[in-house]
Amino acid sequence: MSEVVPPPNGEKKDIYSILRARILDLQLPPDSKVTIDAIAREMNVSHTPVREALRQLEGDNLIVKAPRRGYRTTSLLNFDQLRELFELRLLIEPWAARSAATNSLSNPSRALSSELEGFLRKRDAEDNIRHSLVTHDMQFHDHILQASRNTFVHQAIETTHSHLHLFRLYPGDWTGEQTVGEHRLIAEAIQACDPDAAEQAMRDHLMGAYYRFAGAFEKHEDVGPRPVPITQLY
């Protein structure tokens, strides 16, 4: 009798997905050692697919390989990094929303509405919506960045892996209620081809998200000053 052997790609994807979920849920704590041998033993696979999964996670900036220290999970964003991340997003994404709000075939409003509806269906069906919320947020913003038709703009945001890091930092909006309300306003302005409203709605959303995530630091004593992100540089 022959055994069913999963295809190598499937095996690789599973290890990657399992480890990524553990890092995002903090089951693998930030800045802690990850041992190839232990994972390989636990998952009953060879070292090679584990190494490949760790390389992918390095690409997501969730794992870092340090000389003589091996693989470790990356640290959580600190408060300054959170502010810097939102400063970058505030420079780029309101502009992208404005660019997307045009009467043309590249207007992403259909994709934005179906993304919103899809998330609401999942939200009603699931108890724990954290994973669906981060995927929805990532895709919603991605549609708008793609509609800007500027590869460098798209890459600048993509390389920050901001959603993965924010998600790991703090579940800023457990139900997704505020996020959905703010996304709706952005989608409506883009659908109405109203660039001013689209830019403003994106700025308001990012400011709202920034303060929700900044709430994660209120528990710590060494929060320090809480500078407001630059909202208008041009």
Ligand SMILES: [Zn+2]
């Ligand atoms: Zn969002």
